[in-house]
Amino acid sequence: MSDAAVIDVEGLTKTFGGRRVVDDFSIRVERGQIFGFLGPNGSGKTTTIRMLCGLLTPDGGRGTCLGHDIIRESALIKRQVGYMTQRFSLYEDLSIRENLDFIARVYEVPERQHAVGAALERLGLAKRSAQLAGQLSGGWKQRLALAACLLHNPRLLLLDEPTAGVDPNARREFWNRIHMLAAEGITVLVSTHYMDEAERCHRLAYIAYGKLLITGTAAEVIAHSNLTTWSVSGPDLFGLAAELRNVPAITMVVPFGSTLHVSGTDAPVLDAALDHFRARPGTLWIPAEPSLEDVFIRMMDEAPDNFNA
Amino acid sequence: MRFNFSPARFWAVLTKEFVQMRRDRLTFAMMVGVPIMQLILFGFAINSDPKALPTAVLAADNSIYARTLVRAIENSGYFRVVRELTSEAEADRALAMGAVQFVVTIPENFSRKLERGERPVLLVEADATDPAATSNALAALLTINQSALNRDLEGVLQGLQYRPPAFELRVQRRYNPEGITQYNIVPGLIGVVLTMTMVMMTSLAVTREYERGTMENLLATPVRPIEVMVGKIVPYIIVGYVQVTVILVAAKLLFAVPMLGNLALLSVVLILFIAANLAIGYTFSTLAKSQMQAMQMTFFFFLPSMLLSGFMFPFRGMPQWAQWLGEVLPLTHFLRIVRGILLKGNGVAEIFSNLWPIGLFLLIAGTLALTRYRETLD
Numbered sequence A: 001m002s003d004a005a006v007i008d009v010e011g012l013t014k015t016f017g018g019r020r021v022v023d024d025f026s027i028r029v030e031r032g033q034i035f036g037f038l039g040p041n042g043s044g045k046t047t048t049i050r051m052l053c054g055l056l057t058p059d060g061g062r063g064t065c066l067g068h069d070i071i072r073e074s075a076l077i078k079r080q081v082g083y084m085t086q087r088f089s090l091y092e093d094l095s096i097r098e099n100l101d102f103i104a105r106v107y108e109v110p111e112r113q114h115a116v117g118a119a120l121e122r123l124g125l126a127k128r129s130a131q132l133a134g135q136l137s138g139g140w141k142q143r144l145a146l147a148a149c150l151l152h153n154p155r156l157l158l159l160d161e162p163t164a165g166v167d168p169n170a171r172r173e174f175w176n177r178i179h180m181l182a183a184e185g186i187t188v189l190v191s192t193h194y195m196d197e198a199e200r201c202h203r204l205a206y207i208a209y210g211k212l213l214i215t216g217t218a219a220e221v222i223a224h225s226n227l228t229t230w231s232v233s234g235p236d237l238f239g240l241a242a243e244l245r246n247v248p249a250i251t252m253v254v255p256f257g258s259t260l261h262v263s264g265t266d267a268p269v270l271d272a273a274l275d276h277f278r279a280r281p282g283t284l285w286i287p288a289e290p291s292l293e294d295v296f297i298r299m300m301d302e303a304p305d306n307f308n309a
Numbered sequence B: 001m002r003f004n005f006s007p008a009r010f011w012a013v014l015t016k017e018f019v020q021m022r023r024d025r026l027t028f029a030m031m032v033g034v035p036i037m038q039l040i041l042f043g044f045a046i047n048s049d050p051k052a053l054p055t056a057v058l059a060a061d062n063s064i065y066a067r068t069l070v071r072a073i074e075n076s077g078y079f080r081v082v083r084e085l086t087s088e089a090e091a092d093r094a095l096a097m098g099a100v101q102f103v104v105t106i107p108e109n110f111s112r113k114l115e116r117g118e119r120p121v122l123l124v125e126a127d128a129t130d131p132a133a134t135s136n137a138l139a140a141l142l143t144i145n146q147s148a149l150n151r152d153l154e155g156v157l158q159g160l161q162y163r164p165p166a167f168e169l170r171v172q173r174r175y176n177p178e179g180i181t182q183y184n185i186v187p188g189l190i191g192v193v194l195t196m197t198m199v200m201m202t203s204l205a206v207t208r209e210y211e212r213g214t215m216e217n218l219l220a221t222p223v224r225p226i227e228v229m230v231g232k233i234v235p236y237i238i239v240g241y242v243q244v245t246v247i248l249v250a251a252k253l254l255f256a257v258p259m260l261g262n263l264a265l266l267s268v269v270l271i272l273f274i275a276a277n278l279a280i281g282y283t284f285s286t287l288a289k290s291q292m293q294a295m296q297m298t299f300f301f302f303l304p305s306m307l308l309s310g311f312m313f314p315f316r317g318m319p320q321w322a323q324w325l326g327e328v329l330p331l332t333h334f335l336r337i338v339r340g341i342l343l344k345g346n347g348v349a350e351i352f353s354n355l356w357p358i359g360l361f362l363l364i365a366g367t368l369a370l371t372r373y374r375e376t377l378d
């Protein structure tokens, strides 16, 4: 194990009511990395993150987080981790400042007043700091929660869908901030459903039905998929899509704005199969780079649904 | 249109309610359990005509008359002689501690005076803090009086059989001579109010964190269970003191309840009693899955506390099993202490036997609460 591995876990398993919601999960995250955590709803992202910060006890597996054992030393881990929960979990009946103040106290942040003041300033909520947190809009709650989990200068950030419901401008700010923090050596594990955010991560992990399917950079993930994709535009794309879906060589047809993304895993076979459609008047076929979304949708379709099995 | 009632929509709401009711097993169990508990408590445990009350005898004259009188008193069914005393001081102490309800004193030279027709005094002292506990027994005494010695007064003494009886029965209602119910109820109310609010407030404290989702954040911070527990309990201790102050002031101003004992001692006992209730509330809080369930657990604890502690009905009127249950409840012991301090002027020595059970309860409930508090979301 190198010193640089901030998260290093092996074979993590968690069972709820006889269902393995996280199954034999292993990852390594290096210091200063922004690690994207993707996967469909209910695939076990939140459960995994909770095991990493000691909120859930794994049924199997072992590993370390910031050099501390995740099972025996969760108290030590908690001090240095900033965990942002998926559901807003600050106190709605406390004001913005009171919430930050409380968090700063339980983490024993030095120069608390100053730290809270600075956080409010950066958040742009200094003027509204007396407002109750429960009255904030959804996006603002997210931003407050992020500010709260950064108060104690954690070495590792575990962010569970931190930008859900956040407007594009605030999201951009958020990601700039994340990259700044990473440059300072803070490690970030962030779960998201947004593809543009996935592309901003240094590395990605894709999990489906509790199983880790792939890890790597965005480019590696795309290359690994072996997908060949064509983009087609023209009249009646809806009808065309229905026809294309019946072609065995085509594994995936996904509408993308005013085009369709048509993908297959075997390039020559796909090419041959598409010949027939290229002749259609008005259609325009352009070879395209498969997007992450194409790749993920493909992986999800392929993954065995062990929950329903 | 305004009075348009759709059976389908009504049905939708109705079935939804039933499904939700079925999901919440505990609530369902309570809806069945509470009536059963009430039935048992009201039906079997409660008796407002307590009999066989513990009585001590201080006999300075151990004659046949004395023994006959004591037996007659016992035969009424209201008195059960549990102790023989040897001194006045011992009698005072037994009453002050609540060890006995009555002390019967047969003075020196009782038989000699009786035989001489001098009508000696038979003294019965009652612990009248709770007038309801003693009134029937004292009424029964008057009927004994008339005929008790008739069989012993034979031969030359037959003349003494006539009324008025050969001795004078003197009853002394200690601590509450006028039998004012408020003197008993108002101090007791301190305990009842504290039990209700303290258990309820804390039982909601942790459950609320779970229900609102804030527990996840709290558990992710370095905060320790003991810090959370003490941090949540202390504010309510202060609330408890405010409540007690309000009741005590009202007791003095509105009801003129006597306050013989040391209020500082009372306030020390209060810490223990409040903490015991908070610990039980905190335990509920870790068991309940919702605030609703926490409320119901509170009620489940509060009901027997009200009925079995001696607050509403005389403790000694209850059957043995109910008394044992009552002895477990902190309120039972607190009631004895608060009445002892205010009405009897009890000090540490007299209340100690009721103090340690509260301490023990606190220890057990506190340990339970701490072990039940989970540091994870599992």
Ligand SMILES: Nc1ncnc2c1ncn2[C@@H]1O[C@H](COP(=O)(O)OP(=O)(O)OP(=O)(O)O)[C@@H](O)[C@H]1O
Binding pocket: A016, A017, A021, A039, A040, A041, A042, A043, A044, A045, A046, A047, A048, A086
């Ligand atoms: N406390 C629990 N008890 C029972 N099942 C649970 C519990 N928590 C999570 N699960 C189950 O575990 C699975 C994984 O849930 P998890 O919340 O980790 O998914 P996720 O990847 O975070 O999904 P999402 O993208 O919707 O947030 C789900 O099927 C969920 O139903």
Ligand SMILES: [Mg+2]
Binding pocket: A045, A046, A047, A086, A160
């Ligand atoms: Mg989740």
